[in-house]
Amino acid sequence: MDRVGIVLISHSSKIAEGLKELISQVITNIPVITAGGTEENDIGTSIDKIMEAIHRADYGKGVILFYDIGSAKMNAEMAIEMAEPAEVMLSEAPLVEGAYVGAVESGMGKSLQEVYDAVEKAF
Amino acid sequence: MDRVGIVLISHSSKIAEGLKELISQVITNIPVITAGGTEENDIGTSIDKIMEAIHRADYGKGVILFYDIGSAKMNAEMAIEMAEPAEVMLSEAPLVEGAYVGAVESGMGKSLQEVYDAVEKAF
Amino acid sequence: MELHVKDIIQWLEKTNEKIQLNKDYLTALDQAVGDSDHGINMSRGFHEVVNQVKTKDYTTVSDVLKDTAMILMSKVGGASGPLFGTAFLRFSMGVKGIDPINQDAFTKGLEDALAGIMQRGKATTGEKTMVDVWSPVVNYFKVTTNVQADEVTQTAKQAMEQTKEIMATKGRASYFKEKSIGHIDPGAASSFYIFEALSEVIKGEG
Amino acid sequence: MELHVKDIIQWLEKTNEKIQLNKDYLTALDQAVGDSDHGINMSRGFHEVVNQVKTKDYTTVSDVLKDTAMILMSKVGGASGPLFGTAFLRFSMGVKGIDPINQDAFTKGLEDALAGIMQRGKATTGEKTMVDVWSPVVNYFKVTTNVQADEVTQTAKQAMEQTKEIMATKGRASYFKEKSIGHIDPGAASSFYIFEALSEVIKGEG
Numbered sequence: 001m002d003r004v005g006i007v008l009i010s011h012s013s014k015i016a017e018g019l020k021e022l023i024s025q026v027i028t029n030i031p032v033i034t035a036g037g038t039e040e041n042d043i044g045t046s047i048d049k050i051m052e053a054i055h056r057a058d059y060g061k062g063v064i065l066f067y068d069i070g071s072a073k074m075n076a077e078m079a080i081e082m083a084e085p086a087e088v089m090l091s092e093a094p095l096v097e098g099a100y101v102g103a104v105e106s107g108m109g110k111s112l113q114e115v116y117d118a119v120e121k122a123f
Numbered sequence: 124m125d126r127v128g129i130v131l132i133s134h135s136s137k138i139a140e141g142l143k144e145l146i147s148q149v150i151t152n153i154p155v156i157t158a159g160g161t162e163e164n165d166i167g168t169s170i171d172k173i174m175e176a177i178h179r180a181d182y183g184k185g186v187i188l189f190y191d192i193g194s195a196k197m198n199a200e201m202a203i204e205m206a207e208p209a210e211v212m213l214s215e216a217p218l219v220e221g222a223y224v225g226a227v228e229s230g231m232g233k234s235l236q237e238v239y240d241a242v243e244k245a246f
Numbered sequence: 247m248e249l250h251v252k253d254i255i256q257w258l259e260k261t262n263e264k265i266q267l268n269k270d271y272l273t274a275l276d277q278a279v280g281d282s283d284h285g286i287n288m289s290r291g292f293h294e295v296v297n298q299v300k301t302k303d304y305t306t307v308s309d310v311l312k313d314t315a316m317i318l319m320s321k322v323g324g325a326s327g328p329l330f331g332t333a334f335l336r337f338s339m340g341v342k343g344i345d346p347i348n349q350d351a352f353t354k355g356l357e358d359a360l361a362g363i364m365q366r367g368k369a370t371t372g373e374k375t376m377v378d379v380w381s382p383v384v385n386y387f388k389v390t391t392n393v394q395a396d397e398v399t400q401t402a403k404q405a406m407e408q409t410k411e412i413m414a415t416k417g418r419a420s421y422f423k424e425k426s427i428g429h430i431d432p433g434a435a436s437s438f439y440i441f442e443a444l445s446e447v448i449k450g451e452g
Numbered sequence: 453m454e455l456h457v458k459d460i461i462q463w464l465e466k467t468n469e470k471i472q473l474n475k476d477y478l479t480a481l482d483q484a485v486g487d488s489d490h491g492i493n494m495s496r497g498f499h500e501v502v503n504q505v506k507t508k509d510y511t512t513v514s515d516v517l518k519d520t521a522m523i524l525m526s527k528v529g530g531a532s533g534p535l536f537g538t539a540f541l542r543f544s545m546g547v548k549g550i551d552p553i554n555q556d557a558f559t560k561g562l563e564d565a566l567a568g569i570m571q572r573g574k575a576t577t578g579e580k581t582m583v584d585v586w587s588p589v590v591n592y593f594k595v596t597t598n599v600q601a602d603e604v605t606q607t608a609k610q611a612m613e614q615t616k617e618i619m620a621t622k623g624r625a626s627y628f629k630e631k632s633i634g635h636i637d638p639g640a641a642s643s644f645y646i647f648e649a650l651s652e653v654i655k656g657e658g
């Protein structure tokens with residue numbers, strides 16, 4: 001899987017999983033990893049889950065992260081700092097709509113920067 | 124429940140349900156109704172589900188609809204045309220982020236137009 | 247050309263046969279530039295249309311088309327649901343009070359249907375959608391005094407094949423941008439089956 | 453003022469006690485302007501901190517604070533997790549190599565912690581967050597030659613209460629705009645417990 005990885009960070013594990021299903025219907029040749037909910041799968045986010053997702057989504061072409069609201073961003077930023085040396089970018093685009101665009105772009109073999117730029121451009 | 128109703132339209136029933144949970148953690152005094160997936164709960168949307176959700180979300184103060192991608196919008200528009208006489212507005216804001224803002228605004232007792240405007244302004 | 251209730255039902259049945267036969271092909275087309283469900287969507291929708299339409303006694307073409315519209319809307323599931331649903335609904339309204347329908351009435355119905363699709367989808371020609379099949383077929387009906395069955399098929403077929411060359415700017419295929427070029431649009435293909443079925447009905451009736 | 457490893461552990465234990473005792477209160481504060489989980493989040497986090505910190509043999513204050521940071525980050529779950537986590541991590545780095553820590557070192561640690569919170573949260577004072585408690589406390593440490601336990605508590609308490617008057621512009625409370633006025637910020641309240649606990653340690657040690 002020589003493709004940019006996608007990490008879906010949501011306060012809700014259901015949102016992250018549903019979004020993964022939505023994407024997988026269209027794109028199957030890229031890593032899409034969820035990081036939804038707290039460690040107990042309650043509403044919230046988990047730095048550990050995000051870090052693990054980054055590692056699992058990283059096949060050498062980098063990883064782009066999408067998050068939903070507020071504090072998910074801080075946890076994502078912390079996870080990125082701690083998840084070196086993976087090449088990671090954090091998208092500010094809306095979770096569902098942004099990740100869908102990002103997945104299509106990654107599926108077309110684009111680089112991390114290209115995926116990031118295409119998503120930015122779309123919103 | 125003298126509040127503007129919120130309808131969450133997603134191609135994925137899991138996304139719609141997870142988002143409802145996310146919102147319900149913060150706002151409990153408003154109608155939040157999901158319309159996720161097809162009739163068989165596959166990935167897709169259903170005009171009938173949306174129409175029913177509009178009716179269930181309508182407590183006389185109107186209903187605001189949020190949708191995720193592409194064809195959900197067309198189904199939402201059809202449902203609105205057929206769901207008269209409910210007072211309904213369709214938001215173009217991103218599903219998760221938009222619905223969260225909309226729910227908070229509705230919870231504060233705002234009118235349909237005020238909720239809609241606040242969501243628009245936030246994106 | 248003079249179409250009665252039974253002809254319209256035959257049209258729907260023939261469309262259904264073609265769609266069931268080509269369900270996997272339509273899904274494969276949708277796999278290239280979409281979410282691999284167009285065959286499933288259309289098969290579910292038309293199967294239900296034929297099932298329900300057979301069991302009722304209709305006195306007007308308009309009523310058959312109206313039921314078709316409502317069933318497609320609620321059963322198809324994807325973008326093609328509201329689009330074909332709107333098409334048949336407008337068609338139904340366009341031929342209301344006319345029975346049987348002659349070429350003029352049918353042309354009027356088709357025109358209204360196309361207008362409905364374009365309005366619902368906010369789409370025009372050249373966007374790699376079903377509009378690119380409906381539009382030339384409607385045009386053929388408008389400019390031809392005596393519609394020929396084979397010409398209907400041929401117009402639709404050529405139009406469908408030309409969608410290959412277009413870059414999608416509407417619907418899910420539009421996410422693929424340049425990569426959408428080189429593939430037939432799934433909704434264009436199912437629209438072709440609709441018109442191929444129509445052509446067979448015209449031929450039988452002619 | 454001279455704080456050893458055992459004092460820092462006592463600080464954490466006292467903080468934990470206060471948070472467990474006021475878990476429901478913190479959650480109630482978060483219900484007014486947030487998602488009703490701040491008490492649960494903080495209780496889970498500090499419970500785990502105390503559990504783990506007790507079982508280890510520490511030789512430096514910096515190491516205790518570092519472990520605290522890592523546990524808070526991974527256990528708290530909400531916005532306060534990365535924020536308090538960053539605070540304690542920066543604190544730990546700021547006092548690295550200094551043992552025991554005197555007032556100067558402690559002040560340096562607090563300053564770094566506050567800078568960390570502000571950076572992580574992209575927040576400044578007057579936004580109705582924990583920053584509004586940390587900032588005046590840090591300031592008190594900076595301008596006071598001989599820190600008095602009671603003055604620490606009072607500074608923190610007053611600052612916490614003043615968050616009532618502020619309209620939130622950061623975090624979940626910011627969605628409520630004007631309606632966020634009139635409620636104490638939950639993170640400000642838990643920060644108050646942290647400093648109240650600190651004050652008790654200073655008093656005991658003084």
Ligand SMILES: Nc1ncnc2c1ncn2[C@@H]1O[C@H](COP(=O)(O)OP(=O)(O)O)[C@@H](O)[C@H]1O
Binds near residue numbers: 276287326329432
């Ligand atoms: N905005 C639009 N305007 C016109 N036709 C459209 C539009 N969006 C999609 N289509 C048509 O719908 C077809 C896809 O239908 P389908 O696969 O059933 O729905 P979905 O894309 O929701 O999965 C496309 O091939 C195209 O012909």
Ligand SMILES: Nc1ncnc2c1ncn2[C@@H]1O[C@H](COP(=O)(O)OP(=O)(O)O)[C@@H](O)[C@H]1O
Binds near residue numbers: 482486530535638
């Ligand atoms: N951007 C920020 N900067 C500083 N502090 C913040 C920020 N966002 C939230 N906070 C603090 O975090 C507290 C909420 O923590 P908590 O309820 O545990 O997390 P969440 O809001 O994710 O549920 C707030 O009361 C506030 O003090």
Ligand SMILES: [Mg+2]
Binds near residue numbers: 276283284324418
């Ligand atoms: Mg499709």
Ligand SMILES: [Mg+2]
Binds near residue numbers: 283
């Ligand atoms: Mg689909």
Ligand SMILES: [Mg+2]
Binds near residue numbers: 482486488490530624
């Ligand atoms: Mg909270």
Ligand SMILES: [Mg+2]
Binds near residue numbers: 044531
């Ligand atoms: Mg929370």
